[in-house]
Amino acid sequence: MLKTIGGFDRIGEENAFAVLARATALASQGRDIINLGIGQPDFSTPGHIVEAAIKALRDGHHGYTPATGILPLREAVAADIHRRTGCDVSPDNVMIVPGGKVTMFMAILMFGAPGVDILYPDPGFPIYRSMIEFTGANPIAVPIREENEFAFSAKEMLSLLTPDTRLVIVNSPANPCGGVTPRTEIDMLVAGLAERPDIAILSDEIYGQMTYDGEEHVSLLGYPEIRDRLILLDGWSKTYAMTGWRMGFAVWPDQLVDKARKLAVNAWSCVNAPSQYAGIAALTGPQDAVHEMVAEFDARRKLVTAGLNAIPNVSCATPKGAFYAFPNISATGWKSKKLASALLEEAGVALIGGPDFGIFGEGYIRVSYANSRANIEAALGRMKDFLGANRPA
Numbered sequence: 001m002l003k004t005i006g007g008f009d010r011i012g013e014e015n016a017f018a019v020l021a022r023a024t025a026l027a028s029q030g031r032d033i034i035n036l037g038i039g040q041p042d043f044s045t046p047g048h049i050v051e052a053a054i055k056a057l058r059d060g061h062h063g064y065t066p067a068t069g070i071l072p073l074r075e076a077v078a079a080d081i082h083r084r085t086g087c088d089v090s091p092d093n094v095m096i097v098p099g100g101k102v103t104m105f106m107a108i109l110m111f112g113a114p115g116v117d118i119l120y121p122d123p124g125f126p127i128y129r130s131m132i133e134f135t136g137a138n139p140i141a142v143p144i145r146e147e148n149e150f151a152f153s154a155k156e157m158l159s160l161l162t163p164d165t166r167l168v169i170v171n172s173p174a175n176p177c178g179g180v181t182p183r184t185e186i187d188m189l190v191a192g193l194a195e196r197p198d199i200a201i202l203s204d205e206i207y208g209q210m211t212y213d214g215e216e217h218v219s220l221l222g223y224p225e226i227r228d229r230l231i232l233l234d235g236w237s238k239t240y241a242m243t244g245w246r247m248g249f250a251v252w253p254d255q256l257v258d259k260a261r262k263l264a265v266n267a268w269s270c271v272n273a274p275s276q277y278a279g280i281a282a283l284t285g286p287q288d289a290v291h292e293m294v295a296e297f298d299a300r301r302k303l304v305t306a307g308l309n310a311i312p313n314v315s316c317a318t319p320k321g322a323f324y325a326f327p328n329i330s331a332t333g334w335k336s337k338k339l340a341s342a343l344l345e346e347a348g349v350a351l352i353g354g355p356d357f358g359i360f361g362e363g364y365i366r367v368s369y370a371n372s373r374a375n376i377e378a379a380l381g382r383m384k385d386f387l388g389a390n391r392p393a
Contacts, residue, residue, distance in 0.1 A: 012130030015356040019340075023350040034379040036367050037350035039175060039324065041241040045278075046289040049240060052281030056274040065273050067264040068257075069096025069249070073276045076283040077249050084209070087221040093251050095260050096271050096279070100206050100248040101127055103233040104169070106263050107202045110256065111167040112137035119160055120169040121152060122358030123176050123326070125204070128169050129358065138164070143360050146317055146328060150179025154188035161192075167200045168193065173207040173217065176357045176366040177326040178301075178319025180215045190223045200256075201226055204233045206248075207322040209290060212298050215320045221251065228253050238323075239290055240282045245275050297323045300369040300376055307380035308367065311387060323370045326354070330363035334392045340365055347386040349379045 019037045027033045068074065074091035081089045097103055104127060112118055112135025120128040122141035132139040142157045144150055152170065161168075170189070172181040193199060203220040211217050220230055235248030252260050264270070301319060308316035308327045316327035329339060337353030344350050352368075354361030369376055 007134035007136055010133040014126050016352055019350050019352055031348055033348045034375045035350040036371055036379055037352050039368050040243045041370050043241040043293050045241050048285050049278045049281045053274040053278035056277035061273040065270045067261050067270050070276050073280050076280050080283040085219045085221055089251050093257050095250045097248045098268055098271050099246040100233055100235045103250040105131055106260055107231050108132055111200055117162050117165040118167045121171050123361040124358055125175050126357055144177055150177035151181040154185045158192040165199055169202045171204040173211055173321025175322055176324050178322050178324045180211055180320040183218045186218050190226055194225045200229045202231045206234055206238055209239050210294055211321045236279055236282055247275050247279050300373055303373055304369045304376055311384045325367040326364050328363055329365055332387055336362055336365055347382040349382050
């Protein structure tokens with residue numbers, strides 16, 4: 001028997017893909033399955049973006065590109081960041097990567113090691129903890145609490161810092177809870193981290209353009225006192241409905257950008273060329289499709305929140321960002337993962353149990369409203385009927 005070394009016995013995964021596989025298998029058997037599990041826009045990539053990739057192929061862009069990405073795309077990223085946030089970014093600090101996960105993989109790999117502490121949000125994107133444990137570092141969960149509107153508490157996060165802390169991960173707007181952390185909390189966090197120049201910060205802002213009810217997305221790029229150790233994670237997947245294109249970007253500080261480039265050379269060489277030209281078209285072309293998609297998500301957000309709150313023993317705080325709701329199901333008596341499994345197998349509704357996002361996720365399930373209003377309404381009806389007719393064993 002082969003025995004792996006390093007952290008491969010500790011590495012986890014993203015259970016949303018396991019639920020997707022099971023939902024797909026059931027559907028292939030003729031079952032009527034409504035998928036509110038996967039975090040993927042149900043819209044098509046806008047046509048002008050697709051055409052840009054086709055043109056790039058026809059124009060002969062079939063070869064390697066620089067490991068950090070083609071310069072016109074890095075310039076377009078820098079210009080887009082300035083347009084949206086007012087922050088100046090050099091294209092030399094921008095790296096184009098094959099999906100947003102790659103940035104967290106690199107950042108955690110750079111700073112994770114046995115004896116090191118890394119703070120991450122919980123409930124949060126499961127790959128944070130998986131990668132931290134892979135490196136042998138200590139995963140320090142920062143509780144994301146419903147009573148705090150699923151925003152992180154700067155005071156609580158700062159209280160968890162130790163002399164061994166080397167990396168802090170923040171995520172707003174947040175997956176899985178839909179929380180948006182207000183500027184006052186971010187100001188407080190930055191003020192505290194300013195006293196610890198030995199700590200790097202990874203800011204996952206992949207949902208930065210998806211906020212509602214006038215909520216402000218505050219980018220950590222706007223804080224010059226931490227820019228020398230800030231790593232920004234963003235990309236095209238959510239904003240432009242480009243999940244399958246595997247396109248992300250990062251902004252690295254001067255002292256880390258060449259290390260990130262070397263990791264790219266060792267791991268994937270470069271991102272495929274035609275997708276990079278599509279990325280330029282996305283950022284420099286019309287943004288109407290983005291605004292229309294977010295407006296539709298907003299309508300679905302209201303629909304799913306009202307529908308969940310109409311189910312007996314279920315309560316749902318109104319999400320302020322991303323495209324997820326995180327209803328509290330503890331009063332139903334069901335354990336989260338058991339309920340999610342039963343809803344899929346018996347009611348044909350795919351959801352994700354809260355514990356798949358961390359130790360503080362018990363008592364909740366994640367509902368993605370990246371599906372049509374008709375499907376959301378049908379799924380809510382099935383959930384209500386199932387919970388009305390079934391008690392936990």
